Amino acid sequence: MTPHAQAPVRPVALVTGASRGLGRALARELAAQGWALVLDARDPVRLHRVAVELGALTDVSALAGDVADPAHREALGRAVDAHRRLDALVNNASVLGPSPLVPLRELDLTELQRTWTVNALAPLALVQRVLPALERTGGAVVDVSSDAAVEAYAGWGCYGSAKAALDALTAVLAVEQPELTVYAFDPGDMATDLHQQAFPGEDVYDRPAPESVVPALLELVCGRLPSGRYRAADLAPVEAEAVTA
Amino acid sequence: MTAAAPTRTRFVLPPGRLATEPPEWRGRGRDDVRLLVASRYAVVHEHFPSLREYLREGDVLVVNNSVTLPSAVAARDGSGRRFPLHVSTALDDGRWVVEARRPDQSGPDFSLSPGTRLALPGGVELVVDEPFPDAGARPSRLWSAVVSPTVDRARYLERFGSPIVYDYVTGHPPTSYYQNVWASEPGSAEMPSAGRPFTAELLVRLVSRGITVVPITLHCGVSSPELHEPPAPEPFRVSESAAAAVNSARARGGRVVAVGTTVVRALESVASPDGTVHEGAGWTDLVLSAERPARVVDGLVTGLHEPEASHLDLLDAVAGPELVDKAYEALVQGDYLWHEFGDSTLLLP
Numbered sequence: 001m002t003p004h005a006q007a008p009v010r011p012v013a014l015v016t017g018a019s020r021g022l023g024r025a026l027a028r029e030l031a032a033q034g035w036a037l038v039l040d041a042r043d044p045v046r047l048h049r050v051a052v053e054l055g056a057l058t059d060v061s062a063l064a065g066d067v068a069d070p071a072h073r074e075a076l077g078r079a080v081d082a083h084r085r086l087d088a089l090v091n092n093a094s095v096l097g098p099s100p101l102v103p104l105r106e107l108d109l110t111e112l113q114r115t116w117t118v119n120a121l122a123p124l125a126l127v128q129r130v131l132p133a134l135e136r137t138g139g140a141v142v143d144v145s146s147d148a149a150v151e152a153y154a155g156w157g158c159y160g161s162a163k164a165a166l167d168a169l170t171a172v173l174a175v176e177q178p179e180l181t182v183y184a185f186d187p188g189d190m191a192t193d194l195h196q197q198a199f200p201g202e203d204v205y206d207r208p209a210p211e212s213v214v215p216a217l218l219e220l221v222c223g224r225l226p227s228g229r230y231r232a233a234d235l236a237p238v239e240a241e242a243v244t245a
Numbered sequence: 246m247t248a249a250a251p252t253r254t255r256f257v258l259p260p261g262r263l264a265t266e267p268p269e270w271r272g273r274g275r276d277d278v279r280l281l282v283a284s285r286y287a288v289v290h291e292h293f294p295s296l297r298e299y300l301r302e303g304d305v306l307v308v309n310n311s312v313t314l315p316s317a318v319a320a321r322d323g324s325g326r327r328f329p330l331h332v333s334t335a336l337d338d339g340r341w342v343v344e345a346r347r348p349d350q351s352g353p354d355f356s357l358s359p360g361t362r363l364a365l366p367g368g369v370e371l372v373v374d375e376p377f378p379d380a381g382a383r384p385s386r387l388w389s390a391v392v393s394p395t396v397d398r399a400r401y402l403e404r405f406g407s408p409i410v411y412d413y414v415t416g417h418p419p420t421s422y423y424q425n426v427w428a429s430e431p432g433s434a435e436m437p438s439a440g441r442p443f444t445a446e447l448l449v450r451l452v453s454r455g456i457t458v459v460p461i462t463l464h465c466g467v468s469s470p471e472l473h474e475p476p477a478p479e480p481f482r483v484s485e486s487a488a489a490a491v492n493s494a495r496a497r498g499g500r501v502v503a504v505g506t507t508v509v510r511a512l513e514s515v516a517s518p519d520g521t522v523h524e525g526a527g528w529t530d531l532v533l534s535a536e537r538p539a540r541v542v543d544g545l546v547t548g549l550h551e552p553e554a555s556h557l558d559l560l561d562a563v564a565g566p567e568l569v570d571k572a573y574e575a576l577v578q579g580d581y582l583w584h585e586f587g588d589s590t591l592l593l594p
Contacts, residue, residue: 044287045290048286049299056301056500
């Protein structure tokens with residue numbers, strides 16, 4: 001034993017939208033692997049449940065709020081500052097827009113603005129805020145995208161345009177910040193609350209569970225692949241098959 | 246007055262916040278009460294069945310399986326005056342510990358004295374002996390009394406007693422309303438009420454998720470909500486298998502969550518400084534507080550306690566005064582209902 005031996009440093013992740021769906025599944029896996037977590041979600045009760053659950057495994061900061069709110073983003077930034085490092089920023093929090101889905105001719109522009117703010121502006125704003133902590137570790141930025149960002153589906157204009165903007169921001173960031181790994185991640189259809197909102201009244205729980213996508217997402221969170229846009233199905237074909245089999 | 250000074254007043258209980266009837270009388274389920282969850286992260290408002298969201302595989306939920314006896318009987322003294330008598334417990338030598346109440350149930354009656362003879366239903370006579378637990382205390386709320394003829398307290402009360410009902414309760418809920426679903430060992434004078442909102446369904450859901458439910462026994466005496474005394478000695482039993490279940494859960498990293506202050510008292514009475522629990526039975530006079538913190542209990546499900554109740558000191562022992570104060574601030578502001586038919590809290594420091 002050396003007298004000045006330091007405690008092993010935990011990698012730190014900031015995961016938004018961590019109280020349910022893919023964000024919660026990822027947070028659980030990262031906690032199990034010993035990552036320290038800064039978690040965000042709008043619903044304070046659901047976020048609290050996740051924080052209590054994962055707090056037994058690792059160091060958790062849980063801040064309830066809306067990523068569209070600059071004051072809340074600042075609070076998340078301060079929680080990251082307390083760790084003095086950030087290994088992964090996972091911009092997972094998203095809103096769908098109107099539910100049920102509406103065609104663009106009927107789209108309420110306030111909804112469009114809100115969706116762009118949450119799904120595209122807020123992720124960039126968080127990147128700007130935590131960039132020094134990310135640069136310190138050469139960390140990863142993972143922006144959770146959608147096939148609606150690249151395919152034109154009727155009714156998906158609001159959500160898809162916001163995710164397309166996010167994809168564009170992600171791609172440019174990757175060029176501008178070569179010291180980081182920067183990813184857009186398309187998880188595919190999942191049995192999540194957001195997907196349920198897109199198809200109200202329909203049983204979406206025949207889709208893969210968000211947990212099935214986590215192994216693919218982890219490849220990116222750990223920064224093991226070159227920057228770029230990845231689909232879960234291409235990253236982890238074995239897991240994806242196992243789920244649908 | 247009583248031996249111990251009251252604890253500090255920690256909050257002001259607003260009027261109209263005592264649960265006056267069981268939720269069942271409002272057409273709802275036993276579990277249809279609110280749950281305030283206080284952890285190091287936040288204090289949040291939940292519904293009681295959401296408790297399961299906070300427990301996980303490997304945790305143990307320790308419950309008090311004491312059955313509540315109908316412990317109020319009609320007594321008559323030598324002058325023919327009638328008043329309710331609460332039978333708190335039976336001592337090892339067969340004497341009973343009793344509390345005389347004012348006829349309108351508004352509080353304890355301090356007029357008992359050594360030698361007072363009380364006639365009880367069924368031809369039983371009590372001769373008041375000495376104050377309990379401190380024989381030198383004057384005046385005293387609780388007295389021991391010699392019973393003649395010798396009768397089994399549980400069987401006698403089941404025949405002649407009715408549940409203890411304090412004056413904030415409207416009507417007379419049946420004895421079954423004062424039992425927890427897991428109750429099996431007759432002996433409490435008052436309900437170990439933290440367990441009341443648990444339904445058989447919720448228990449099954451918890452067990453099926455890998456949470457172990459472990460029973461201990463502690464028979465609750467009468468608390469007299471009007472006074473703020475330290476808890477009196479109470480009989481308890483922690484079995485060998487209960488102790489083993491708690492120890493093995495802790496060894497595997499599971500949490501020990503107590504349902505009720507009685508469970509904390511019993512477990513901590515048989516806990517070593519390192520938190521290992523041993524089997525044990527007898528009378529416990531352990532008083533827990535921030536100065537004597539819990540060694541084995543990690544979390545606590547409990548009802549809502551009065552501002553000056555000594556129970557709050559026990560909460561401090563589990564959760565620390567800061568978190569307890571934060572929780573009570575939220576309870577007061579959040580329109581929660583106090584007492585055995587009211588709402589609940591989960592403290593998870």
